[in-house]
Structure formats: structure tokens, C-alpha cells
Amino acid sequence: MTTILKHLPVGQxxxxxxxxxxxxxxxxxxxxxxxxxxxxxxANLGQPDEEDYDAIPRRAMEYGAENARLIDxxxxxxxxxxxxxxxxxxxxxxxxxxxxxxxxxxxAVTGTMLVAAMKExxxxxxxxx
Numbered sequence: 001m002t003t004i005l006k007h008l009p010v011g012q013x014x015x016x017x018x019x020x021x022x023x024x025x026x027x028x029x030x031x032x033x034x035x036x037x038x039x040x041x042x043a044n045l046g047q048p049d050e051e052d053y054d055a056i057p058r059r060a061m062e063y064g065a066e067n068a069r070l071i072d073x074x075x076x077x078x079x080x081x082x083x084x085x086x087x088x089x090x091x092x093x094x095x096x097x098x099x100x101x102x103x104x105x106x107x108a109v110t111g112t113m114l115v116a117a118m119k120e121x122x123x124x125x126x127x128x129x
Contacts, residue, residue, distance in 0.1 A: 005125070010035035014125045015118040017110065018042050018068065020056040025063045027127065032064030039123050040068040043110040045077050067121065073113045080105045 008014075014031060018024045018040035031038040040060035044053045057068035081102055083089075092101050111128075118126060 008034050008036050013037045013123045015039045015123040016127045017114055018060050020059045028063045037066045040065040041114040041117055042070050043073045045106050046074045071113050071117050073109050077109045
């Protein structure tokens with residue numbers, strides 16, 4: 001059953017999709033300071049702008065995560081991307097150029113795979129970061 005919580009559940013495990021940026025770092029620290037037990041999950045989608053994926057979970061631990069995991073989502077993103085290309089989904093044209101918009105695929109893969117990891121860890125409350 002889906003529930004939107006109005007208060008931070010003190011003493012309970014809460015999973016957060018953790019990018020390592022300012023917003024998710026502040027959210028994680030705030031949850032810990034307010035008595036929650038935050039678990040941080042980072043999706044590796046193979047983005048070229050991230051220099052060191054392994055550093056992100058360490059950063060989460062510095063901000064108060066009870067546990068932090070890096071989830072390799074690359075194979076699943078490739079599988080979903082190939083399926084989208086095969087069926088012509090997300091076919092966009094801008095400035096006269098055609099491209100495939102994979103951002104929605106990345107979000108779907110991230111959400112699905114991070115929630116699966118949270119389930120493995122017994123985390124039943126999720127904040128999207």
C-alpha cells in the first residue's frame with residue numbers, strides 16, 4: 001500500500017536516492033539529525049560527468065547514512081534503451097536533429113533498481129532525494 005508520510009518516521013530505516021550533490025547530502029544529514037535511520041542508494045548509469053562513482057557512497061556515510069550502496073544500473077539501462085530504440089519510443093527532433101531521449105528511461109531504471117536494493121536491506125520507506 002502506498003502512503004505519503006507527513007512526518008519523518010523517527011527510528012525507522014528510510015532509503016534515499018543519493019546523488020552526492022548538495023540537495024541529497026543536506027536531506028540525508030537532516031534525516032539523521034531528526035532521528036531517522038537513512039540508507040543511501042546511488043545508481044550508476046554510466047554517466048560520463050561522474051568521475052568516481054565509488055566516492056559517492058563514502059560521501060553518504062560522511063553525511064550520516066547508516067549504510068550506503070552503489071547500484072550498477074548500466075546493463076538494465078542498456079536493455080531498456082535498446083527496447084525503446086527498437087519500438088521507436090522517445091524519438092525526438094530538435095533543431096532538425098533526431099535523437100532518443102533516454103532521461104525517462106534512466107529514471108525508471110533508477111527507481112526500479114534502487115527500490116529492489118532497498119527491499120533487500122529491509123528498507124520500506126523511500127524518499128526520492
